[in-house]
Amino acid sequence: MYCQTGSRSKNWRPVARTLNPVAHAVRRDAFVDVAQSLIQTRGYERFSLQDILDTTGASKGAFYHYFDSKAALLDAVVNRMADQAMAQVKPLLDDPSLTAPQKLQVVFGGIAQYKAERKDLVLAVMRVWLSDDNAIVREKLKRLASDRRRELLEVIVRQGIAEGSFAAARPDHVALVLDALMEGIGESAMELWIGRQDGSVTFKEVTDTFDAYLEAFERIVGVRPGSLQFLDEQALEFWFG
Known part of the structure; x- marks a missing residue:
């Protein structure tokens, strides 16, 4: 059986993902922009989370990365x-x-x-x-x-x-x-x-x-x-x- 024992395998560590704060803010702001527009044109009670996702083209997971609720x-x-x-x-x-x-x-x-x-x-x-x-x-x-x-x-x-x-x-x-x-x-x-x-x-x-x-x-x-x-x-x- 082949088993790699080189130094690279011994020293390997998972690399943490780095967060780009500018990109994070831009993506978050996109949700806020759409919500602000929908509140103004429809009213808060008259739009759903799905309306936000459809307008932004984002996934539900992406939304919940920034906000835990409407x-x-x-x-x-x-x-x-x-x-x-x-x-x-x-x-x-x-x-x-x-x-x-x-x-x-x-x-x-x-x-x-x-x-x-x-x-x-x-x-x-x-x-x-x-x-x-x-x-x-x-x-x-x-x-x-x-x-x-x-x-x-x-x-x-x-x-x-x-x-x-x-x-x-x-x-x-x-x-x-x-x-x-x-x-x-x-x-x-x-x-x-x-x-x-x-x-x-x-x-x-x-x-x-x-x-x-x-x-x-x-x-x-x-x-x-x-x-x-x-x-x-x-x-x-x-x-x-």
């Missing part, structure tokens, strides 16, 4: 939206010539602009967001969004205290409260939008709600009334008119 794919879509919104405002937030109140305006205005430019997608995701079937995903994404916002807000509050434009003692605590307010604004905005669609909410109720949040924001950071603005009249008309 809900995980939704998670990726919403995370991408949050990343893109932050990327849109970050250059201005890094601008040393802007004051802290101006940077808060950048956060409000930049996020509002991002959503306005993608209204169909935002509304499609919002419908999914409010569904009881997606409560676990929603809570997970809320925590992720909160972590992003709080870190950003703390940097702005620290700048405001340093330059004397904010009257606050604990920037970390202030950022925590502001973040909770921003989450509340988001939840209220969704409920108000639905109310406007079914006629149960007036436009004045919308503006009064935003004014109340704005007043709370201004008091917490210690600026004079009227110093900040969430949405201008044009933006309010765009979403709630």
